Amino acid sequence: MNIPTTILTLIAGVAITLLSLWLGQNNHLLPIAATDNAASVDGLFNAMLAISVGLFCLVQGLIVIAAIKFRQRPGDETDGPPIHGNIPLEILWTAIPAVLVLGISVYSFEIYNQMGGLDPMNHSGHIKPAAQIAMQPESMTSGLLAASGPEASGDAAPQPNFAAGVGAKPGEMAPADMTVKVMGLQYAWLFTYPDTGAISGELHIPVGKDIELDISAQDVLHAFWVPQFRLKQDAIPGKTTQLRFVTSVPGTYPIVCAELCGSYHGAMRTQVIVHTPEDYELWQQSQLALLEGVGDPQAIALASVSAASKTDSEFLEPFAEAMSMDMTPEMIHQIHAS
Amino acid sequence: MTQAIAENLPSSAPPPEQGHHSPTTWRTFFSFSEDHKVIGIQYLVTSFVFYLIGGALAVGVRAELATPEVDFVSRELYNQLFTVHATVMIFLWIVPAGTGGFGNYLLPLMIGARDMAFPKLNAVAFWMIPPAGVLLIGSFLVEAPGSGWTSYPPLSLVNGQVGEMCWIVSVLLLGTSSILGAVNFSTTILKMRRPGLQLTQMPLFCWAMLSASALILISTPVLAGALILLSFDLMLGTNFFNPAGGGEPVVYQHMFWFYSHPAVYIMILPVFGMISDILPVHARKPIFGYKAIAYSSLAISFLGLIVWAHHMFTSGTPPWLRMFFMVATMIIAVPTGIKVFSWVATIWGGKIRLNSAMLFSMGFVSMFVVGGLSGVMVASVPFDIHVHDTYFIVAHLHYVLFGGSVFGLYAGIYHWYPKMVGRMLNETWGKIHFVLTFVGFNLCFMPMHWLGLQGMPRRVAEYDPQFATVNLICTIGSFLLAISTLPFIFNAVWCWVKGEKAPNNPWNALSLEWQTESPPIPTNWVGEPPLITDPYAYGTKSGRKSIGAIRGSDLWAAKS
Ligand SMILES: [Cu+2]
Ligand SMILES: [Cu+2]
Numbered sequence: 053m054n055i056p057t058t059i060l061t062l063i064a065g066v067a068i069t070l071l072s073l074w075l076g077q078n079n080h081l082l083p084i085a086a087t088d089n090a091a092s093v094d095g096l097f098n099a100m101l102a103i104s105v106g107l108f109c110l111v112q113g114l115i116v117i118a119a120i121k122f123r124q125r126p127g128d129e130t131d132g133p134p135i136h137g138n139i140p141l142e143i144l145w146t147a148i149p150a151v152l153v154l155g156i157s158v159y160s161f162e163i164y165n166q167m168g169g170l171d172p173m174n175h176s177g178h179i180k181p182a183a184q185i186a187m188q189p190e191s192m193t194s195g196l197l198a199a200s201g202p203e204a205s206g207d208a209a210p211q212p213n214f215a216a217g218v219g220a221k222p223g224e225m226a227p228a229d230m231t232v233k234v235m236g237l238q239y240a241w242l243f244t245y246p247d248t249g250a251i252s253g254e255l256h257i258p259v260g261k262d263i264e265l266d267i268s269a270q271d272v273l274h275a276f277w278v279p280q281f282r283l284k285q286d287a288i289p290g291k292t293t294q295l296r297f298v299t300s301v302p303g304t305y306p307i308v309c310a311e312l313c314g315s316y317h318g319a320m321r322t323q324v325i326v327h328t329p330e331d332y333e334l335w336q337q338s339q340l341a342l343l344e345g346v347g348d349p350q351a352i353a354l355a356s357v358s359a360a361s362k363t364d365s366e367f368l369e370p371f372a373e374a375m376s377m378d379m380t381p382e383m384i385h386q387i388h389a390s
Numbered sequence: 391m392t393q394a395i396a397e398n399l400p401s402s403a404p405p406p407e408q409g410h411h412s413p414t415t416w417r418t419f420f421s422f423s424e425d426h427k428v429i430g431i432q433y434l435v436t437s438f439v440f441y442l443i444g445g446a447l448a449v450g451v452r453a454e455l456a457t458p459e460v461d462f463v464s465r466e467l468y469n470q471l472f473t474v475h476a477t478v479m480i481f482l483w484i485v486p487a488g489t490g491g492f493g494n495y496l497l498p499l500m501i502g503a504r505d506m507a508f509p510k511l512n513a514v515a516f517w518m519i520p521p522a523g524v525l526l527i528g529s530f531l532v533e534a535p536g537s538g539w540t541s542y543p544p545l546s547l548v549n550g551q552v553g554e555m556c557w558i559v560s561v562l563l564l565g566t567s568s569i570l571g572a573v574n575f576s577t578t579i580l581k582m583r584r585p586g587l588q589l590t591q592m593p594l595f596c597w598a599m600l601s602a603s604a605l606i607l608i609s610t611p612v613l614a615g616a617l618i619l620l621s622f623d624l625m626l627g628t629n630f631f632n633p634a635g636g637g638e639p640v641v642y643q644h645m646f647w648f649y650s651h652p653a654v655y656i657m658i659l660p661v662f663g664m665i666s667d668i669l670p671v672h673a674r675k676p677i678f679g680y681k682a683i684a685y686s687s688l689a690i691s692f693l694g695l696i697v698w699a700h701h702m703f704t705s706g707t708p709p710w711l712r713m714f715f716m717v718a719t720m721i722i723a724v725p726t727g728i729k730v731f732s733w734v735a736t737i738w739g740g741k742i743r744l745n746s747a748m749l750f751s752m753g754f755v756s757m758f759v760v761g762g763l764s765g766v767m768v769a770s771v772p773f774d775i776h777v778h779d780t781y782f783i784v785a786h787l788h789y790v791l792f793g794g795s796v797f798g799l800y801a802g803i804y805h806w807y808p809k810m811v812g813r814m815l816n817e818t819w820g821k822i823h824f825v826l827t828f829v830g831f832n833l834c835f836m837p838m839h840w841l842g843l844q845g846m847p848r849r850v851a852e853y854d855p856q857f858a859t860v861n862l863i864c865t866i867g868s869f870l871l872a873i874s875t876l877p878f879i880f881n882a883v884w885c886w887v888k889g890e891k892a893p894n895n896p897w898n899a900l901s902l903e904w905q906t907e908s909p910p911i912p913t914n915w916v917g918e919p920p921l922i923t924d925p926y927a928y929g930t931k932s933g934r935k936s937i938g939a940i941r942g943s944d945l946w947a948a949k950s
Contacts, residue, residue: 081843093772100770104763114734122673124741132740141735142679142728153720154765160770161713170709175809187590213704215640220777253571271640272545275704275779279845282776286638286704288546290633293706306854310704310779310847313536313545315465318850334512388778389574 068109086280086326089167093282096163103152109205168219168296169176176370209236217267217285228264228296230257236267236287239316241307255324259302265295275311278290278324284310299326339384391582401409411653424509429516430495431810434803436516440523445872447471451833452868458855459588460620468851469536470553473524476539477557480653481564482523484795489568489606492802493575493599495810499903499910500593502919507574507577515570522563529556538849540646543631545641547636549625554624558617565610565617565649568656572606577597583901590684591923593901594677597684598663601691604749605652605659608695612783616642631830640705647698655694657791660689661798662729664753666926667731668805670840672748673740676926679732687723693722703774709835712771719769726762730755742898746820750801753828757793782842788835800878802829806884808896812908813889818882826874833867847871863883901925 078099084093122132164170232255233244240280257263267276269287276295277284282301285295309320327335416429419435420531426565454462463471483506494512498505505514529535532590535557537546546554582593620642622628628637631642662683670677677683699707699715707715731754740747764786777783800823807815837860847858853861893902902922906915 057670071557081840083844093776096770099775100773104767105849108759110732111734112756114738115756118734118737118740119742119744119752122738122740124674124743127742130674130741131929132673134676134927135678135739136676137679137682138735142682142732145731146682146728148722153723156766156770157717157720159773160716163772164709164713169771187628216708217706273542274443277845277847279735282772284704284775284778286706288633288706290636290639291706296734298668302631303774306845308757308845308847312469312540312542312849313535314549315469316634318460318470318847319464319850321854 064113067357068106068113070100071109072106075105082282082303083279084151084303085282086278086303087282087297087299088283090280091165091300092166093162099158099159100186103156103159132239149165150285155341165237191206192379215288215291215293217296218283219294219296231264232257233264233286234265234267234276235270236276236313237270238272239309239320241274241309241320241322243278249337251337252339254322255307255325256332257299257324258328258329258337259299259326262298264295273311274309274312274313274320277308277310278304278305279308281324302326302328302331309347368378422507422513422678422798424495424513426498426509426512427810427910427912428634429512429916430491430493432516433486433494433519434491434810436519436523437483437491440478441487442875443477443527443873444483447475447478448873452865454851455861456852456865458853458858458861459852465851467534467564469538469849470530470534472849473535473557473592474530474540474916477535477561478523479791480539480657481561481568482519482526482798484657484791484799485564485568485653486519487799488490488657488795489599489602490519490571490662491573492595492660492799493571493602495597496806496903497575497578498582498903499809499906499914500596500925501579501587502915502921503578503582504915506912507582511570512574518563518570524566525563526560527555529553529948531559532556534594540643541620542646542651543620543623543637544633544643546620546694547632551624552713555621560619562617565614567581568606569610572603572610576842578609579603580784584921586921587923588780590681592924593663593842593924594666594680594683595660595663598659598661598666598687600641601687602656602659605691605694605903607847609652610650612645614945616649619645622678628776640702643698643702647701650697651701651750652691652694652699653692654790657795658798659690661754661795661802662687664802664805665754665798667901668747668751668801669736670926670928671805671897671901672743672745672751673737674743674928675736675740675856676928678735679728680926682728683732686728689725690722693718694936695727697722700774701768703771705780716769716771720766723762723766727781730759730762745804745817745933746815746824747801747804749821749824750797750804754794754797754801755852757789757797757831761793769880771937778823779847780842781838781846781848783840784848785835785842788831788838792831792835797827800824803882805897806903807885807910808892808948809903809910811886811889812892813885814892815885819877823874823878826870826877827934828926830867830870830872830874834864834871835867837863837867865944878940894944900927 079098079101081101082094086092095097110232130179130203231246233246234255235242235244240253241255243252245248245252245256265276265285267285267287268291269289271289273289274287276287280301281297281299283295283297285293287293304325305322306323307324309317419432421428421434426497433819448471450463451468452469454460454471458463460468492507496502505849529552533550533553533556535541535546535553537549537554537557541554541557559915579592579596589597596765619628621769623630623632623637629637631637631639633639666677666683697715697719699711700719701714703712712765738753764782768777768783768786786807804820806812841860844857846853868919880943892908894906894908896908900922902925903910905920905922924932
């Protein structure tokens with residue numbers, strides 16, 4: 053009971069600091085980090101968590117101690133001391149948060165830069181030769197899916213309207229290893245692979261490759277989110293946004309729509325399969341075989357464009373599973389309605 | 391000091407403003423009364439009724455989320471539930487209760503005015519609320535809005551015209567009411583102060599109301615603009631925001647958040663002010679750092695206007711703009727931190743009365759700190775890209791608006807109820823209310839941080855079954871939260887009729903609103919209101935005596 057207050061304060065301070073630092077490292081609050089940059093974001097989160105835990109314990113501790121130590125004793129009707137302020141103290145608690153948020157800002161800026169968020173060119177997109185665009189299966193989905201976007205015009209393909217996402221690392225403006233077109237629609241994601249012409253309801257990518265997603269939406273706003281990548285980007289009708297990343301851990305992760313898009317918003321989920329290079333090769337072969345089976349890509353494109361030649365359920369069959377829900381005729385109707 | 395007032399009562403002639411006033415009965419509260427005290431109570435009771443309705447909607451949302459499947463309500467109804475829940479809680483509960491309720495009731499009393507600057511306008515502002523609320527809630531009978539309280543196009547343009555128009559008209563009415571209120575508050579504070587009372591001698595609630603009013607006046611018209619354009623797109627087929635016709639949906643987001651970020655401060659600033667006025671009374675110590683708290687309100691108000699795009703870090707916002715909004719948002723932590731530390735320093739070393747008002751105030755500071763810290767986290771762009779539109783945000787916003795605003799509103803009710811009603815609330819029931827609210831709140835919202843970090847998006851009726859257990863805990867917490875209102879309602883209603891009679895100044899407080907009767911007469915004071923130059927002079931014997939002993943007219947003469 054005779055321990056001086058200064059010593060107690062010191063012990064409490066050390067304890068709070070240790071607790072904060074420990075929680076900052078061992079919180080297990082985030083799912084696994086499947087890209088390199090995801091690990092950096094986690095580092096940022098851990099640092100902010102440590103600071104937050106420390107500050108919370110400080111304020112909460114003071115309030116609880118005050119409530120116990122300075123509670124009114126029975127019969128004591130007097131007032132506390134008339135202290136109106138303390139300038140040095142006030143400067144201190146203005147300066148400390150200022151320094152902390154400045155530090156967090158600089159740290160966030162660094163991580164954001166590392167992710168490629170600051171790349172000033174990432175919204176200009178990559179202009180591809182017109183011939184390649186014509187070959188892109190985009191044109192086969194466009195008639196079917198894209199509303200009245202500029203892409204619908206096929207060969208002429210005017211420069212799409214790009215908005216900023218998270219791009220390449222600065223100084224790495226080389227084209228990505230692989231580009232996938234992502235289309236959000238009520239209530240599914242469609243992935244188109246320009247290299248092979250394949251379309252899928254799940255995203256298949258090889259591990260360790262520089263991937264670019266060109267994200268757009270057909271009807272309303274959606275948001276493409278892979279929690280394990282720590283990446284999210286709105287899909288905006290009439291615009292293309294971009295995400296660029298390199299995965300580091302093969303596996304299967306959920307793709308979640310994060311922007312309210314209608315009644316089945318919660319069901320708008322699919323997955324991304326990060327393949328090992330060999331597996332990816334196999335998957336690509338299977339897709340090519342699938343395309344061969346039907347005929348040459350041109351024919352597929354035509355067949356797909358004229359979706360009216362198929363019934364709704366025939367067309368959507370390949371995607372229904374990936375959408376992880378039962379397709380009701382009413383929903384299929386909705387997808388086609390716009 | 392009761393002596394001073396009692397002595398005043400028979401001697402002073404009724405001021406000329408008095409006249410046609412009949413005694414306040416329950417009928418007065420259903421009339422077009424121009425008395426700021428009646429209007430204040432009208433606001434508080436009406437908004438509390440809407441709070442219960444909004445709470446019931448939230449219970450519906452949580453009941454649906456008790457299991458991962460869609461089994462309690464239809465998907466469409468689910469979206470309508472959370473849309474109307476948010477709209478009610480913001481526009482019909484916290485904003486009208488914080489600004490309209492406490493602002494109306496307290497401002498004139500705190501600055502020694504007999505009423506607000508524009509009493510008729512004040513009544514008009516209040517009477518716009520019931521029809522707007524009825525329209526919004528009534529839309530469930532036809533078709534309720536279901537595009538979220540953000541009502542982003544293009545979804546809001548395809549989700550059903552009737553519901554969307556109900557929402558737009560309702561919010562436009564409520565926004566107009568809020569603007570009319572703000573005109574009144576700012577004019578009253580700036581022009582109606584008792585002669586001799588300087589701005590820096592006002593209770594801090596007045597500073598907070600001044601800051602909040604400025605925000606309302608600057609930002610609400612922009613929301614009105616956005617909603618009117620949205621209604622054109624919806625009803626007339628224009629294409630301001632509709633991408634199908636070349637419109638720009640992201641522009642709507644900018645206009646919407648230009649109001650809706652400041653709206654957070656419109657909801658929290660009055661509560662900051664109330665806490666700054668409640669803590670010193672029950673801790674029996676002067677407020678620590680009066681000027682720092684007063685000016686930090688203004689700083690928050692200014693900064694609050696230049697951070698809106700932190701809600702749009704994944705909306706294709708250009709990179710450098712994201713960095714600007716990130717840093718601006720983080721800077722708000724500085725004036726907010728000043729307030730929090732000042733409050734802690736205020737109670738430190740006091741003689742704390744741990745009554746319900748104090749418990750809710752301390753609960754407010756604790757819970758608001760959690761929301762503030764997670765607010766700094768989500769200001770960070772790389773982290774926000776992960777948690778934007780997830781349950782982490784749901785947790786964060788409820789720590790700010792429930793742990794913050796609602797705890798503060800309860801603290802205000804426990805503190806000023808004796809003044810408003812003339813009877814004391816029961817302390818035991820108050821403490822039961824506090825414990826249930828505190829436990830229910832944390833049980834409901836703390837686990838949501840984890841849900842969001844792990845990958846659960848917000849506004850979903852169905853979710854990954856791996857989140858089932860934690861969601862069930864949240865749901866149980868929300869039910870507890872619903873139950874926690876029962877002791878409060880019982881207490882407030884019972885004591886209104888049968889409660890122990892309140893003395894004029896039951897807390898022995900020094901600010902002006904306590905230096906009159908409970909409840910105050912229609913003209914607030916018999917004769918001149920006293921001049922109180924330091925409403926926080928606790929602990930100074932002379933300071934306390936002077937206010938009680940000296941009559942208003944003496945002080946007036948001395949000062950001017
Ligand atoms: Cu979606
Ligand atoms: Cu905001």
